Amino acid sequence: MPDQNAPAQPPHRRRSESSRRAILDASLDLCAQHGYGPVTVEAIAARAGVSKKTIYRWWPSKGAVVLEALNDAANPAADFPDSGDLREDLVVQMGGLVRGLLSDRRVGRALVGLIADTHHDPRLAHGLVDDLFGPRVDDARRRLLKARDAGQIRSDADPDLLIELLYAPLYYRLLLHQGTLQDADELRVLVDHVLRSFAPPS
Amino acid sequence: MPDQNAPAQPPHRRRSESSRRAILDASLDLCAQHGYGPVTVEAIAARAGVSKKTIYRWWPSKGAVVLEALNDAANPAADFPDSGDLREDLVVQMGGLVRGLLSDRRVGRALVGLIADTHHDPRLAHGLVDDLFGPRVDDARRRLLKARDAGQIRSDADPDLLIELLYAPLYYRLLLHQGTLQDADELRVLVDHVLRSFAPPS
DNA sequence: ACCGAGAAACGACACGACGCGTTTCCATTG
DNA sequence: CAATGGAAACGCGTCGTGTCGTTTCTCGGT
Incomplete structure (x- = not known):
């Protein structure tokens, strides 16, 4: 779980794995459909059935989400x-x-x-x-x-x-x-x- | 003057060459400073001492401006x-x-x-x-x-x-x-x- | 082994800021 | 005169953040 942009926080304890998977999948799906640029965090959240806040809690940016998804x-x-x-x-x-x-x-x-x-x-x-x-x-x-x-x-x-x-x-x-x-x-x-x-x- | 995205309009008759140069130069300068992504059409216009309208009159998008500048x-x-x-x-x-x-x-x-x-x-x-x-x-x-x-x-x-x-x-x-x-x-x-x-x- | 308190994550929603592409109005210029 | 250029503002969408109430997991006490 290489959280590339969370230097200060200790490893988090509770995290919904199903939400994580849904977010990563949604990000790649949307990139495939529209290309990376037009994809928004809001769209990823909507498609994943997740709140925007949840994404920003674990990733600092759209790029970090896509990077983890690709990995x-x-x-x-x-x-x-x-x-x-x-x-x-x-x-x-x-x-x-x-x-x-x-x-x-x-x-x-x-x-x-x-x-x-x-x-x-x-x-x-x-x-x-x-x-x-x-x-x-x-x-x-x-x-x-x-x-x-x-x-x-x-x-x-x-x-x-x-x-x-x-x-x-x-x-x-x-x-x-x-x-x-x-x-x-x-x-x-x-x-x-x-x-x-x-x-x-x- | 390869206007790649203006298929309908006839070649324009009057066009300020100094504005054109200022816009192209400004776009590359700003890309050098902040990278391509964060650069906005408004910023290009401001730096070039030009109105946004002038840019949108001749180019369809930021990308088209940068493409011509690079060329x-x-x-x-x-x-x-x-x-x-x-x-x-x-x-x-x-x-x-x-x-x-x-x-x-x-x-x-x-x-x-x-x-x-x-x-x-x-x-x-x-x-x-x-x-x-x-x-x-x-x-x-x-x-x-x-x-x-x-x-x-x-x-x-x-x-x-x-x-x-x-x-x-x-x-x-x-x-x-x-x-x-x-x-x-x-x-x-x-x-x-x-x-x-x-x-x-x- | 059970349970209940507390903490953290979650979804829903709203916010202020900003860039988008466009439009209106007016001055300038060839 | 007609097209161009500048200034300012528009509605729209996204940004990243904040608030609030609810759900879900962790953990200590009996």
Whole structure:
């Protein structure tokens, strides 16, 4: 329960889990329908069958609600596969990300608007980087370091650069309206190109 | 004067150029100070020394103002160099983009918020893709096709994939708060990696 | 194991402030 | 003269907060 914006208060004791779920679900539903921007806290409250006050009690802003909703929604698919075949693992993981996070309008539209909000709300930016992206980047880095140790990519490869080259095109397409997102074949082309530039000297 | 959202009106006859400039400048200044989201049309009008009515006469929304402002600001640096050395040309062009568009908070913050708005305003999305990004992507594609003809990259290389791999990391860093943007050396590393995966069979 | 007191969360509703996009009225300008 | 630009105000909606009465959970006493 990472309450990113409640530094002073002790962990709360009573909290309606059903209200929490209803609020998070309602926020993503409304983002999917209208986009993040037009969604209001009042609308979230109305759809969740909840009072505005209840939302403001637990979250400081609409952005914090959506961030937690995204984190909940994305968690199940967080695990990075490790079959030994780096190329296939990347295709599987990135494919899951594309389907679950980016091509699904429910989550995609919410993410875009949330990212925009982070650029004038530093606490939200920290939440996005630390809570949402951080753990997933760490997962990917671990997997890449293991592949490097196994000699599947060159020993001086920078895992963070690799991550950037792999994942940046996904967000580029999502955010800048560059066509539909990669299907499995397109994804394979992307992964192959990036891995090729990190191939060990044979 | 690409008035992206005024399909019915004929081209206007009298228009105060000084007001136009003041409005566009004010919009970018305010975006730099507070971020795109909190900026209001009223604030733009006040700072530009102009009435709200004047803004709404020529632009349909805040987003349209910022889009035109960005297009004006970015135009001077639009030209793609062509020295014959693809690698150096890319470093120069992308370096200019990074400095002029991304690391400059004035333009960077405005762009982020504008992108968010495009996701619930289809006309704005078309303006962004067609007017702002389109011409620049076309420039890059031309330059890459020329390099392909010259045998500097493999003959089956997809220029659009190449563009995506090159530019996506820039926006990835800008939008997702991934550290400071590439300096010249980092840029060279990025370009080298991408070009390596498109090297012609030697 | 039961129960009752107190605290906290909850829903409903109302508030003042502010930005929205528009309109009216008038002065300015080509 | 006709279109433009400036000043001010409109009704509307959302913001974040406040109040009030009710419900729900926690916990200590018998």
